[in-house]
Amino acid sequence: MDDTTPIENLRNQLVDQISAEQPLPHAIERALRTVRRDLHLPGLDPVDAYSDKAVTIKENPNGPLALSCASVPSTVAMMLTQLDAKPAENILEIGAGTGYNAALLSEIVGPTGTVTTLDIDPGVALHARQALNRTGYEHVRVIERDGLVGAPEHAPYDRIIGTVGFWDIPHALRAQLADGGRLVLPLRWRGQTRSVALTRHGDTLVSTGMKLCGFVPIIGQDGERTTELAGGTVRLHHDQDQPVDPDSLSKALAAPATELWTDVRVGRTESFDGIWLRATAFDDTVCRIQATQQALAGGIRRPVIPGLSPALVSADSLAYLIAERDDADPERPSKLGAASYGPNGSELARRLAAHVTAWGADRTAVPHLSVHPIATPDSGLPAGHVINKQDTRVVLSFGR
Numbered sequence: 001m002d003d004t005t006p007i008e009n010l011r012n013q014l015v016d017q018i019s020a021e022q023p024l025p026h027a028i029e030r031a032l033r034t035v036r037r038d039l040h041l042p043g044l045d046p047v048d049a050y051s052d053k054a055v056t057i058k059e060n061p062n063g064p065l066a067l068s069c070a071s072v073p074s075t076v077a078m079m080l081t082q083l084d085a086k087p088a089e090n091i092l093e094i095g096a097g098t099g100y101n102a103a104l105l106s107e108i109v110g111p112t113g114t115v116t117t118l119d120i121d122p123g124v125a126l127h128a129r130q131a132l133n134r135t136g137y138e139h140v141r142v143i144e145r146d147g148l149v150g151a152p153e154h155a156p157y158d159r160i161i162g163t164v165g166f167w168d169i170p171h172a173l174r175a176q177l178a179d180g181g182r183l184v185l186p187l188r189w190r191g192q193t194r195s196v197a198l199t200r201h202g203d204t205l206v207s208t209g210m211k212l213c214g215f216v217p218i219i220g221q222d223g224e225r226t227t228e229l230a231g232g233t234v235r236l237h238h239d240q241d242q243p244v245d246p247d248s249l250s251k252a253l254a255a256p257a258t259e260l261w262t263d264v265r266v267g268r269t270e271s272f273d274g275i276w277l278r279a280t281a282f283d284d285t286v287c288r289i290q291a292t293q294q295a296l297a298g299g300i301r302r303p304v305i306p307g308l309s310p311a312l313v314s315a316d317s318l319a320y321l322i323a324e325r326d327d328a329d330p331e332r333p334s335k336l337g338a339a340s341y342g343p344n345g346s347e348l349a350r351r352l353a354a355h356v357t358a359w360g361a362d363r364t365a366v367p368h369l370s371v372h373p374i375a376t377p378d379s380g381l382p383a384g385h386v387i388n389k390q391d392t393r394v395v396l397s398f399g400r
Helices: 006-021 026-034 073-083 100-109 122-134 171-176 246-253 273-280 293-297 345-361
Strands: 055-058 068-070 090-094 114-119 141-144 157-162 177-189 192-201 204-212 224-229 234-239 258-266 286-291 309-314 317-325 334-341 368-373 385-388 392-397
Touching (some): 006 026, 026 100, 073 100, 073 157, 073 177, 073 192, 100 114, 100 122, 114 122, 157 171, 171 177, 192 273, 192 368, 258 317, 258 345, 273 286, 273 309, 273 345, 309 345, 317 345, 334 345
Parallel strands (some): 090 114, 090 157, 114 141, 157 177
Antiparallel strands (some): 055 068, 192 204, 224 234, 234 286, 258 334, 286 309, 309 317, 385 392
């Protein structure tokens, strides 16, 4: 006889779906089958609460991205696997959301562990507090506070997890992580975001892996810029250290594109985000291009994904990733190339094509990443490509 309730069936079906797509450690699977996501999302249809999708809990009146979301459950599971929390550990979470992730963490660390979750928004913090109380996790600490400063009064932490996007890793969080402890957070550089797992070794954070993800950005970091081109129909999303000349680039986009094709092909559902990631480990001109429907209708060459494609931009020229379908290979029907504009666009296209070709030869490779204090001299950094941020210097390299 099946004694499970309809909601338990929905929850188990969701976990079955997630576990079929990614291996789940026993403790994480047990937590996912135990914690009631629907009670952290009151008023939502349980079918939607147990669907593998994000749910907005607070809209942003000043922008297109929500202020707070309940993350996609499969992404939650992926990041918890990266975190690898153990019983009795002390955990800090940045971004309380609905309180659901904190409840999962509480299940994982058990009655002898501790979980503290922070949120800068009073309404979000209150929502998390009430949901945790309602679901039996009154012992989880919920603090209304800027996540960038952490909670030093309860440090050191064995693990720290960020459930909002970070452009940089503040010194305060590294200082509150125990030496040998693990930090997992969505880290953004050159227009793309990865959930990066980092282990602290003294003042250095060293990656143990990274996964593609997308999160609303944390409030208080402003390292990325948006520059509008061609009357606002094309936008570049770039880091603060990347100079962009909108007038020259708009003029360049008024001329026809030059196309350069590679021998690299992709399947219908094959991910090629690794091209963008690889390029960031070698090239300081990488950013994101966004072409509106108005731009496409006006003749701009269609980027491979109009809203989210890698581009190389330098002074008065740019090149970005494009794709075209043909019948030469039914298994991989799309070939990849670069569209370029401006006097130096052809050189940028050659560089982008080289990144595409290198990715095509090893499609699962990810770079080694380490994060160092901003005052670290070049002589104190490992070999690799350096990206300077506000508090840190990030070093990326392949082949280590």
